[in-house]
Amino acid sequence: MRKFINVPSRLYLAGTLAVGLFLNSCSFFDKAPANEDPDQGLNVNVVEPVKRDYADIKENGVLRMITRYSSNTYFLHQGLEWGFEYEFVNKFADQHDLALEVVVIGPDENPYDLLNSGEGDIIAANYTRTPERKKYVEFTRPYNLVNQLLVFSENIPNAPQTIEEIAKQEIPITVRRNSSYYYRLQELKAEGIDLSINLVSNKKDTESLLYEISNGQYLATVADDNIYQASNKYMQGIKKGPVIAKNDTIAWAIRKNAPNLKTELNRFLYDHFRFGGPNESPKRSTFLNVLRKRYFKEGPHIANYYNPETNMLGGGVISPYDDLIKSVADSAGIDWLLVASIIAQETKFNPNAKSWAGAVGLMQVLPRYSEISSEEMLYDEEINLREGVRIIKEHLNHYSYMDSTDKWSFALAAYNAGQGHVADARRLVIDQNRDPNEWKNVSDALLKLMQRKYYKDARYGFCRGIETVRYVEEIKNRYNIYQTILTLNKESERNAGPGVLGIF
Template identity: 30%
Template sequence: MKLFFKTYGLLCGLVFICLVLVSWAVLIHYQKTGKFPPTYEQIISSGRLKLITHYAPSTYYTYQGQPTGFEYDLAKEFANYLDVDLEIITPGWNNMIPYLEKGKGDFLAASMTITRERLDHVVFSIPYMDIQQHLIHHRLVFGAKNIEDLSGKTIHVRRGTSYHYRLKQLKENGINLNYILHDNVSTEDMIKMVAQRDIKFTIADNNIATQNRRYYPDILIGIPVQKKEFLAWAVNPKNQKLQKEINAFFLWGIQNGIIELIQDKYYGNKENFDYFELKKFHERIVTRLPKYKDLIIKESETYGFDWRLVAAVVYQESHFNPRARSFTNVRGLMQVTRKTAEEMGIDNRLKPEQSIKAGIKYLNKMYLKFKDIDNPYQRMLFALASYNVGYGHVKDARQIAVEKGLNPDKWQVLKQMLPLLARSKYYKKTKYGYARGWEPVDYVRRILTYYDILKKKL
């Protein structure tokens, strides 16, 4: 009996050692083949966070050689939060979840909705945005009044998207619609195809649709085809510690305004849409801008400004008309005042080269006044507002923010404070007095709209 227990104990020990060795071998195999996700601790110790995303304007893309996009900016903030570097992986839409499952990336951020199908493969963070799917069609094509009206229509969507799953569900529920699946065509490209009337219908989330409507004014955002859904980041089910850190980051980002700032940058003001105004702008990009493009590029490079942003300012000021005059008697392409013209060293505001030179020089002067604002994007918004309403009034609005216990370095705050300068309760206590403070807010909004379009088209 003692021999049995001794032999049995030895056998159990050998089995235990074998199990440990096998487990260790499996772990090494997973790590070598990229099929086992790095733990949160390994991510931190490596100093590198791998983002799986989709290359598209609504998520991640490069502009002038620099990475940008909503998901990229948010992921970059998360990497900063963890104090690690961010690495981008773009395997293609249908490969993103398989890459995450195989451990080829740490998390997935690609404007992805939480669906039952995806929950079979990944775990999601808490949501950071709610969206809704809509039918997209050309304004010369009849849309649908309700879901039943989709019967008989052919709708184009990308395979494997939430749009695909929704159309499949509608068809199973008795809606006699047809859908065509595409493997290598993005939602943005299908919206473009609708605008060009290559296809009649597609489906897009409202945030993507409103963003693209400014590029293609002839599209209409039709009926919703799904209840509101939620966007979230996804992680491998084996890495729930990372999921918890993402959730903590989102809560922190909501509290300190970082998420609001990024949402405002990419999706703010998208609902303000004037079809005729944007059609006119698209037309004048072709008919008027080329006359002044080289001048704008040359002077913009002097100060390190994106020439497309400056072109957006020129259009907002004069619609690319060198003889434009306002009711306050400012004149020329960049609507320079007589006093500013003298200060900037020009003698003829109606000459395009002089107006552009003076306007950009003055914009740079305003930009330099906000050295205390670290974020260059925020800083430029403050400079644009100052170009319109004057530095003194912007300074007054910042002081009001301070008195209210708000952050005077954030545009989301300033655009709420500026309109208060038209109310006696506030402007009587300021140094520079009354101002039509709603005007610089609208001014900046319009410039950002034009700038967004120019980045897309030029």
């Protein structure tokens, strides 16, 4: 099991752009390192994929999605996960009763290596199906068609209207070597159009390049039209140029030896995207159209919430309650990011939430287990936080003899299901001659307590163990997300000064 108390060695995130990722990527990945050759293609190291198909994913109960941090793939807004790719893949996961974890591609990581090594199961990052990519991965059926278009800086007063004019004016077009745009530009060069191509680090993404175009660092780049539409809503200084490729197919990438996963994904995608007849637009489901409108089309756009020029008042890096959570958690000697992760899981930072079971407030405190007699008082953010932290602290103390990872796993399980059900699971583990202090064993036992042959003899009876196991794993994974966001925020402040990253 991956440790979650220490800062992860790689950007490993679960299923749920941090504020200003495009800004952060400009400071984080400003130029290709001197020892890096931009002309190194996909630079794949893992070519033999691990054996993990749909049956293995179902048995494990977790689908791992590899993606980039960007406004159209995956990002955080007030501590919660958003993004076109995230919501679309999550829809598939929900229909197949799978938890979704997100693996964000780190600055020194290769998405194809992450996929083939088993770190993730599906690359969902607005990827075009290209011949070079097909050497290493299998693609699903498409779920979108996009046009590649040139994007110019407004520093070019009279932007060229054709690709030939660009070549004549010798305007350098800045792209990544591993992008589909590079291959299209090479095709145009092969057709006799003498284009000037400026290669930059493969660590950059399209959105960060667009931002650099907007502030005049480069003069031109290439983007898919949907990414341009999304970015144009919150970036100033970019303008659209001519289309250089039409109807590129966008699809998810999976391992070549996962035919059953491909079948399930294709069935799902067929319900949401189908090609029309000649001269007809593709047919999309209502759900897919809603996502397209939310992230790419006209009307209120999610990007409005993280426009870097917007002055967000009363917020923090993770949530609107960062300072309060830090104060309460620090006084109890608890990591405040774990408390924030619990709140995100319980109520999505809604202080007025009330569950069907009567749990109230940010941390869903049950009045009957609280030292505060008034339910109304438990809706006060600080009071609720102090009660929730007190309860989780008691659970931590109860399991204090365990190592840090297991201790937190058991405490979270007890916070969700109660110590009684956790104790039943531990007794079941002992009956099986296994270690009751290891979370992996107890999580397996919690799943068994959903079966009558096991819960009929349990002291506290039936337990919806799958919910508790997912609760624990999702909080731990969200904790990793929040650690990464803080790391990016500190890096951004060092490079660009305070205020660059703020709350979505």
